[in-house]
Amino acid sequence: MLNIKILKLAIEYKRKVMYKKAKDLGFTHPKVVMCSQELDALLNMYWKQVS
Numbered sequence: 001m002l003n004i005k006i007l008k009l010a011i012e013y014k015r016k017v018m019y020k021k022a023k024d025l026g027f028t029h030p031k032v033v034m035c036s037q038e039l040d041a042l043l044n045m046y047w048k049q050v051s
Contacts, residue, residue, distance in 0.1 A: 011042045014035065017035060
């Protein structure tokens, strides 16, 4: 259960970081794309834990 809470916090943090980068750099900037891929990985880990 602790891992799920940590993953949720990490997901929310990464999402906020990604939105800020997208706002500053544009949605197609490589740093935004990388952040999006990291967020995807966190989401995949979360769904594996809860299913």
